[in-house]
Amino acid sequence: MKSLILLDALRFLGMSVGSSVAEWYAKTGVTGYIVLAMLVVPLTILMLAVLFVKPRRWHVTKIFFMLLFILYGGFVGGMYVMGVLLQLIM
Amino acid sequence: MEMKDDVRYLLKPLTFTGRRFYAFIAALVGVIGLAGYAWYVQLTQGLGVTGMNDTTIWGLYISNFIFFIGISHAGIAISAAVRLASLDKYKPIMRMAEALTLASLLMAALSIVLDLGRPDRSVFLLTYFLERVGQSPLLWDITAVATYLVLSVTYLYFSLREDMAILKDEVGSWRGKLYTFLLPWYEEGEEETISRVAWWMAICILPIMVMVHTTVAWIFSLLPNRPLWFGAAAGPYFIVAAVSSGIATVIVIAVVLRYLFGWEEYIKPEVIKGLTNFMAITSLVYMYFMFAEHMTARFAAPAPEVRVSNAWFFGEFSLLFWGMFIFGIFIPTFALIINAIRSKEVNIKLSVAASVTIVLALWIKRVLIIVPTQTRPLMPMDYGLYIPTWVEWSLVAGTFAAAALIYTLFLKIFPIVEISEELH
Numbered sequence: 421m422k423s424l425i426l427l428d429a430l431r432f433l434g435m436s437v438g439s440s441v442a443e444w445y446a447k448t449g450v451t452g453y454i455v456l457a458m459l460v461v462p463l464t465i466l467m468l469a470v471l472f473v474k475p476r477r478w479h480v481t482k483i484f485f486m487l488l489f490i491l492y493g494g495f496v497g498g499m500y501v502m503g504v505l506l507q508l509i510m
Numbered sequence: 511m512e513m514k515d516d517v518r519y520l521l522k523p524l525t526f527t528g529r530r531f532y533a534f535i536a537a538l539v540g541v542i543g544l545a546g547y548a549w550y551v552q553l554t555q556g557l558g559v560t561g562m563n564d565t566t567i568w569g570l571y572i573s574n575f576i577f578f579i580g581i582s583h584a585g586i587a588i589s590a591a592v593r594l595a596s597l598d599k600y601k602p603i604m605r606m607a608e609a610l611t612l613a614s615l616l617m618a619a620l621s622i623v624l625d626l627g628r629p630d631r632s633v634f635l636l637t638y639f640l641e642r643v644g645q646s647p648l649l650w651d652i653t654a655v656a657t658y659l660v661l662s663v664t665y666l667y668f669s670l671r672e673d674m675a676i677l678k679d680e681v682g683s684w685r686g687k688l689y690t691f692l693l694p695w696y697e698e699g700e701e702e703t704i705s706r707v708a709w710w711m712a713i714c715i716l717p718i719m720v721m722v723h724t725t726v727a728w729i730f731s732l733l734p735n736r737p738l739w740f741g742a743a744a745g746p747y748f749i750v751a752a753v754s755s756g757i758a759t760v761i762v763i764a765v766v767l768r769y770l771f772g773w774e775e776y777i778k779p780e781v782i783k784g785l786t787n788f789m790a791i792t793s794l795v796y797m798y799f800m801f802a803e804h805m806t807a808r809f810a811a812p813a814p815e816v817r818v819s820n821a822w823f824f825g826e827f828s829l830l831f832w833g834m835f836i837f838g839i840f841i842p843t844f845a846l847i848i849n850a851i852r853s854k855e856v857n858i859k860l861s862v863a864a865s866v867t868i869v870l871a872l873w874i875k876r877v878l879i880i881v882p883t884q885t886r887p888l889m890p891m892d893y894g895l896y897i898p899t900w901v902e903w904s905l906v907a908g909t910f911a912a913a914a915l916i917y918t919l920f921l922k923i924f925p926i927v928e929i930s931e932e933l934h
Binding site for chain 2: 450451455456459462465466469473474475480482488499502503507509510
């Protein structure tokens with residue numbers, strides 16, 4: 421009898437937690453963030469590895485982060501410039 | 511560092527320019543010029559000048575995008591195999607594959623821009639990024655491709671540093687100046703650190719590479735109202751095709767460069783053999799995925815799935831499908847497997863022929879993935895019809911010409927082989 425009550429309580433708890441998570445999931449679109457995390461996590465690991473790589477050559481670390489900044493910035497800036505230039509034709 | 515003659519001959523692309531080079535460049539520029547005019551027509555008159563319509567909203571441009579993303583996988587796959595698994599025999603083709611990644615990723619990004627009726631509005635992808643990224647596979651894909659491109663360029667740059675330092679006094683005045691400009695803070699002995707950084711990059715780029723093509727697959731496979739698109743296996747399906755077509759392209763490039771510059775002793779037949787065998791295996795796996803896809807679509811599947819599968823097998827796409835499958839994938843794959851079993855020596859001509867047909871077949875396959883599903887919508891609409899126009903064909907040809915131009919110019923500006931590896 422006691423075990424049945426316990427099982428029922430666990431089931432009720434599981435459903436409460438599950439429905440709260442489901443509600444939060446539906447509101448936040450967490451799937452996209454999980455996908456982004458699958459990109460961001462390796463990138464973060466790489467950045468940390470480059471920061472602490474041995475033998476230490478700070479100019480290599482500097483160049484790595486500069487390249488990331490320049491290339492990402494170039495991608496974003498390039499999209500903006502492309503938009504402006506194309507407006508002249510369209 | 512003094513350079514011996516047996517290494518100096520690897521600099522032939524940098525030190526010798528024949529008439530064929532200029533003729534080739536002129537042809538590429540001509541094709542790009544035509545593509546430029548086609549794009550001008552499309553921008554000023556709208557997407558109505560293409561074959562795309564209300565039912566078939568994606569056509570050759572998106573197929574082209576998936577194709578170029580696919581072949582970009584070869585670069586980092588080969589590089590990672592060399593660095594992480596110590597497959598040193600593939601070192602001669604590492605940079606050839608990495609340069610292919612650069613050219614093909616740029617053309618993949620361009621293919622998306624070409625598909626946009628209002629490419630000037632693509633900046634909204636950035637301004638509304640945080641708002642939409644939770645729910646948009648397109649944004650996941652753009653983020654993944656941008657990250658992959660940034661890391662591939664960084665990886666390529668680091669691998670070039672030592673070579674540029676060695677060659678800046680050997681390769682003429684303008685290249686020497688360019689190399690000096692591209693070598694800020696160069697120190698003798700930095701190679702050990704760069705080697706460790708490159709090792710970490712190889713490890714971290716691999717999951718990003720997998721995510722790139724998986725997010726491309728999810729653009730289609732997360733749409734439940736699209737028969738034959740919606741499914742769980744799209745990610746691995748696309749990745750296998752990517753690796754197969756990427757390796758095939760690397761084989762063609764390696765053999766062409768081997769022939770043009772007399773590098774038979776440098777790019778040994780064993781390298782071609784290894785790549786060919788791997789390509790054959792991935793093509794076999796791809797055929798298995800195709801079988802699984804249509805088995806699912808035809809055995810007790812919902813009617814819309816059967817309709818699309820019928821369009822492939824018996825409908826207006828049947829000639830394209832059976833031609834692509836039999837002559838483009840089935841025959842080349844089994845010819846390579848039989849050759850591998852019967853002979854210890856690689857048949858380089860067979861490898862190249864099979865590679866070219868596999869690349870062409872997988873381009874056609876991407877069109878078959880995109881178009882038939884759209885022509886058989888779930889909604890009560892007439893079956894769609896898609897006939898690409900000269901604008902689309904010109905722009906697709908332009909992307910191939912631009913990729914070839916980028917690659918050829920890279921070949922002329924930077925060493926396409928790792929000189930530092932040969933000197934150590």
